[in-house]
Amino acid sequence: MIERRKTRRIYVGDVSIGDGAPVRVQSMTKTDTRNVKATVRQIKTLEKAGCEIIRVAVPDEAAAKALGEIKKMIKIPLIADIHFNYKLALEAINQGVDGLRINPGNIGAKWKVREVVNAAKDKRIPIRIGVNAGSLPKDLIEKYGGCTPQAMVEAAERHIEILEELDFHDIKVSLKASDVMKTVEAYRAFSNKYDYPLHVGITETGPVPEGVVKSSIGIGLLLLEGIGDTIRVSLTDSPQVEVNVAYEILRVTGLRQFGVDIISCPTCGRCEVNIKKMVKEVKKALSYIKQPIQVAVMGCSVNGPGEAKEADFGIAGGRRQGIVFAKGKIIKTVKENKLVDTLVEEIRKSIGTMHH
Incomplete structure (x- = not known):
């Protein structure tokens, strides 16, 4: 402190x-x-x-x-x-x-x-x-x-x-x-x-x-x-x-918690999904949220789930598909093109502030 x-x-x-x-x-x-x-x-x-x-x-x-x-x-x-x-x-x-x-x-x-x-x-x-x-x-x-x-x-x-x-x-x-x-x-x-x-x-x-x-x-x-x-x-x-x-x-600096904190990997040769695009979409879809939550967007199944365990919500992409998880637990496995939508949907449901 x-x-x-x-x-x-x-x-x-x-x-x-x-x-x-x-x-x-x-x-x-x-x-x-x-x-x-x-x-x-x-x-x-x-x-x-x-x-x-x-x-x-x-x-x-x-x-x-x-x-x-x-x-x-x-x-x-x-x-x-x-x-x-x-x-x-x-x-x-x-x-x-x-x-x-x-x-x-x-x-x-x-x-x-x-x-x-x-x-x-x-x-x-x-x-x-x-x-x-x-x-x-x-x-x-x-x-x-x-x-x-x-x-x-x-x-x-x-x-x-x-x-x-x-x-x-x-x-x-x-x-x-x-x-x-x-x-x-x-x-x-x-x-x-x-x-x-x-x-x-x-x-x-x-x-x-x-x-x-x-x-x-x-x-x-x-x-x-x-x-x-x-x-x-x-x-x-x-x-x-x-x-x-x-x-x-x-x-x-830990002085105030506000809005969505996105953890995303820098991407490397292991990455099989378009992380940059996903991060942009997630950021945009959640920009209205003022409560402090941590969201992970990971590109591979090696570090993804582990590094993102601490996050409130996250996705880890694999070959043309990926997992959506919350609080370290896997909720669903979905196709790559559905990852962001599913993640955003889960977050909105859980926060209870459906964005109109």
Whole structure:
């Protein structure tokens, strides 16, 4: 079991974060926030995928004004991502968002910061401080001789001090870089000093598979050390893929059980059935299932049944036919072209959620 770091509890909407709450999965829309229809459509897809918190970019007033409408049509908490402009933050709060991602040190005059903080306090909205290695204050880069983890932590401290002075403590912090180890070190150092909940991610990781590998190693390392209260996988891909990968990381680290875990063999010269195609079909047919189940798709009768004994359900293919098993027991032997259908049928029967 992973011993998670003790952090203080905050709420984004009705989603609890920190202090032993499950590690939450969040994502960010890739649509133009001013386009309410497209944004809501994307968020609904993400809700289906299991996304628990969604962040949208708020580059201008039109985007800020669209937030209320978006909020009305979605189920999960909405976070407004704002840079520099305190008026956009006030408008977002006014529109009923559940959280802000804004760095108080970048808003300008003290009174502007105070206005935003007071408005957030009134509505009990948390603020996420997001430090990014790519945009650190010049004096810190000089002081530490570059964008070091220490420079990132000190940048976060500056923002935190501003909020703490105003007696604001509903804070979540992220310290992201595109360099995996730099990010990990920044989070470690921060987490040794503060008990604010942490939003963990590696920024700008790129496409699949590169981005998946970087994110998995960076986020995975931190989670295994008990660091991290919410996670986001940033990929140059659809946000749905980001959410799927995030859950996969949580599943592999043993932090959360969610949906179907497919074990399938890499296939070898012994394989006499088309595993790649079968895995694709099984994955698609079961994508709606949110309960944690393990499904094995094996290509031969040598390792297949044995390796897959632990799985809840599985198939092992042989010559033009195969076996369907559950909990290590063979249920039926069927022709190759019936294997996937029979497996899916058995799983649906047993889960009792016939998919309409």
